[in-house]
Amino acid sequence: SKVYRPRNNFVAFPSDFGIEFEDIKFSSRDQVLLNGWFIKGSSGKIILFCHGNFGNISSRIDIIWELHSLGYNIFIFDYRGFGRSHGIPSEGGLYNDGLGAYDYLKSRGYRDRDIILFGRSLGGVIAIFLANTIKNCMGLIVDSSFSSSRDLSYDLFGFKLPGFMLSNRLESIKRIKDIKIPKLIIHSENDNVIPFHHGERLFEMAGDPKKFLKIKGFHNTCLLDSKDIYIDGIKNFLESLEMNSQLRDYTD
Numbered sequence: 001s002k003v004y005r006p007r008n009n010f011v012a013f014p015s016d017f018g019i020e021f022e023d024i025k026f027s028s029r030d031q032v033l034l035n036g037w038f039i040k041g042s043s044g045k046i047i048l049f050c051h052g053n054f055g056n057i058s059s060r061i062d063i064i065w066e067l068h069s070l071g072y073n074i075f076i077f078d079y080r081g082f083g084r085s086h087g088i089p090s091e092g093g094l095y096n097d098g099l100g101a102y103d104y105l106k107s108r109g110y111r112d113r114d115i116i117l118f119g120r121s122l123g124g125v126i127a128i129f130l131a132n133t134i135k136n137c138m139g140l141i142v143d144s145s146f147s148s149s150r151d152l153s154y155d156l157f158g159f160k161l162p163g164f165m166l167s168n169r170l171e172s173i174k175r176i177k178d179i180k181i182p183k184l185i186i187h188s189e190n191d192n193v194i195p196f197h198h199g200e201r202l203f204e205m206a207g208d209p210k211k212f213l214k215i216k217g218f219h220n221t222c223l224l225d226s227k228d229i230y231i232d233g234i235k236n237f238l239e240s241l242e243m244n245s246q247l248r249d250y251t252d
Contacts, residue, residue, distance in 0.1 A: 003053075003149075004089040004122075006082035010058035014039060017061060019068055028080065028100035032093070035084040036077030036101065038108075039068055045138060045242070046073035047116045048101055048130070050123030052144075056083030062223055063120070066231055070238065072116070077101045079126075098126040102134060112136045113245060116238065121145055121194065121219070124202075125172050131183075132175040139241040140179060141234065143186040144219055146198040147173040147205075176206045182244065183210040184237040188226065193219035211237060 014021040014037060022038040037057055047067055051060050057076050067074050079097045080087030087093060105115060115137045119127025124145025131140045146152045148171040176183075183206050187199025203212045213233040217225025 052121030
């Protein structure tokens with residue numbers, strides 16, 4: 001299907017930038033062999049990173065670098081058909097891949113409340129699915145994502161494709177309203193791939209607690225174009241999660 005745009009060749013490794021990592025093989029919930037990188041940080045918390053539609057984990061070194069510099073453990077993985085992961089991408093498959101990544105973190109001893117879900121673009125759909133399924137993760141960050149593939153088709157084609165034509169519905173808008181954990185929604189006002197109103201709608205439909213971070217720059221360059229606002233916004237959100245978590249540990 002033309003929906004997904006995986007690449008198999010790797011462009012870089014964290015070690016090229018002095019970041020130690022473990023190359024991990026693990027299984028999706030439906031037993032497809034997947035590949036990911038585990039990057040150790042100084043914190044007891046871990047960011048489960050769901051990347052966007054193009055390329056593979058090796059095209060995400062910039063964000064890995066930034067999150068690693070904040071001290072967090074990171075697990076970034078490739079969906080089926082991306083990078084060195086086996087299989088062919090599909091909507092249900094991607095959800096099973098996300099659940100497999102979560103299962104892997106549990107096998108390493110992480111509790112739900114130690115896991116921060118971070119999804120960018122297409123990965124936002126998977127992170128929202130996970131937050132809706134697992135319920136009590138530490139927090140959710142959704143960056144430059146969309147409300148549903150049907151809404152996005154309207155932006156691309158000028159009309160909403162009928163449901164039967166969309167085998168990949170990717171309906172985050174229906175799932176986000178049931179998520180109780182703290183949420184940070186990030187979107188660039190001049191995103192040239194997924195228009196700003198998608199971020200606004202996701203935020204509007206999300207229940208409290210929630211924060212919105214408006215940035216600038218194109219879909220694929222906003223990390224560079226808005227670097228300080230972007231990283232500070234994430235850092236402040238993560239710090240607020242840490243405070244909540246200490247309170248929760250204190251009251252438990």
